[in-house]
Amino acid sequence: MINYNPKEWLSFIFKFHKADTFHKLWKLMLSVSVFSGIIAYLELNHIKLAETTYIKNVGMMHNLLGFVISMLLVFRTNTSYDRWWEGRRLLGGLVNVSRNFAIRLNALNLNADDKAFFKYAIPKYAFALKEHLREKQYFGKDNILIEIDGGKHIPNQVAVSITNKLFYLSREGKITGEQLITLSTDSTQFTDICGACERIKNTPIPYSYSAFIKKFIFVYVITLPFGWVFSLGYFVVAIVPFILYVLASLELIAEEIENPFGTDANDLPVDEIANNIEKHVGEILS
Numbered sequence: 129m130i131n132y133n134p135k136e137w138l139s140f141i142f143k144f145h146k147a148d149t150f151h152k153l154w155k156l157m158l159s160v161s162v163f164s165g166i167i168a169y170l171e172l173n174h175i176k177l178a179e180t181t182y183i184k185n186v187g188m189m190h191n192l193l194g195f196v197i198s199m200l201l202v203f204r205t206n207t208s209y210d211r212w213w214e215g216r217r218l219l220g221g222l223v224n225v226s227r228n229f230a231i232r233l234n235a236l237n238l239n240a241d242d243k244a245f246f247k248y249a250i251p252k253y254a255f256a257l258k259e260h261l262r263e264k265q266y267f268g269k270d271n272i273l274i275e276i277d278g279g280k281h282i283p284n285q286v287a288v289s290i291t292n293k294l295f296y297l298s299r300e301g302k303i304t305g306e307q308l309i310t311l312s313t314d315s316t317q318f319t320d321i322c323g324a325c326e327r328i329k330n331t332p333i334p335y336s337y338s339a340f341i342k343k344f345i346f347v348y349v350i351t352l353p354f355g356w357v358f359s360l361g362y363f364v365v366a367i368v369p370f371i372l373y374v375l376a377s378l379e380l381i382a383e384e385i386e387n388p389f390g391t392d393a394n395d396l397p398v399d400e401i402a403n404n405i406e407k408h409v410g411e412i413l414s
Contacts, residue, residue, distance in 0.1 A: 149377035186355030215388035251406035
């Protein structure tokens with residue numbers, strides 16, 4: 129995730145970050161610019177369509193469709209941002225659950241070995257969830273405390289180990305029944321958060337909707353030079369690619385943030401959050 133100062137206007141305007149959509153679109157923009165130049169040259173110098181009024185009215189279509197495409201892009205970006213923000217709330221919930229769970233465990237009269245288990249297991253769940261959402265596997269720094277089977281759902285395995293440990297402490301008389309209920313409530317929240325994150329990751333925007341927007345933007349932009357050349361002349365070579373940049377950038381931004389748990393520049397700081405959980409839980413249970 130990119131950290132920035134929203135008050136620095138000049139850095140936004142004149143600096144091109146690697147996450148800027150211009151880096152992804154410049155080849156397509158150059159192609160559209162060349163295409164616009166060819167259309168302008170043919171219409172103005174060879175075909176001489178300036179005398180025909182019908183082709184000039186093509187711009188009426190763009191005026192009507194411009195409102196439609198803007199509404200589609202607003203809905204697209206809002207939907208993706210809702211997914212991004214919900215993901216951030218879930219990760220914030222994971223931080224809070226981890227801290228509260230560690231604080232309650234620290235208040236109990238547990239021995240050093242039991243504390244060491246939870247000091248290792250709670251952050252291990254955060255790291256396992258992070259890698260799971262990125263379709264990777266996390267086995268941890270020490271597999272002696274919790275054995276992991278790479279062929280199974282790793283966050284679930286960590287959650288099972290935590291729950292088994294709590295019930296073991298209850299059977300040994302180290303925690304009471306009321307304490308077991310309270311701690312079990314905390315531990316089940318890990319799985320709830322995992323399921324909610326999986327729902328975001330495994331439910332992308334419907335393919336037909338995303339494909340339609342891309343086709344709509346392409347057809348809209350590629351037909352602009354035909355009608356605009358009579359009022360703008362060769363300026364369409366610069367103006368049409370800029371319109372493509374604006375419209376396509378909104379779609380690219382929506383694509384990037386609709387799965388907020390990845391490693392793109394504008395995705396959530398999942399690595400930093402997991403590291404903070406490890407740090408804070410270690411401080412509490414030290």
